[in-house]
Amino acid sequence: MKGVYIMSDLIKPGTDNQPTGTYIEVGPRGGQVPNARIVKIDYGDRLPPTQKKGNLWKKK
Numbered sequence: 001m002k003g004v005y006i007m008s009d010l011i012k013p014g015t016d017n018q019p020t021g022t023y024i025e026v027g028p029r030g031g032q033v034p035n036a037r038i039v040k041i042d043y044g045d046r047l048p049p050t051q052k053k054g055n056l057w058k059k060k
């Protein structure tokens with residue numbers, strides 16, 4: 001199923017010490033969201049807030 005992820009792959013906003021890379025905003029169950037934010041983080045950075053409460057981050 002394209003665009004749906006395993007829950008363990010989804011990360012809550014504000015989580016820190018994630019692997020360096022690009023993350024994309026996804027819905028509460030891992031589905032695509034309109035105008036999804038894409039962020040790049042470095043080692044030790046914290047994932048930023050999402051546009052809507054309940055959304056999560058997925059490593060791209």
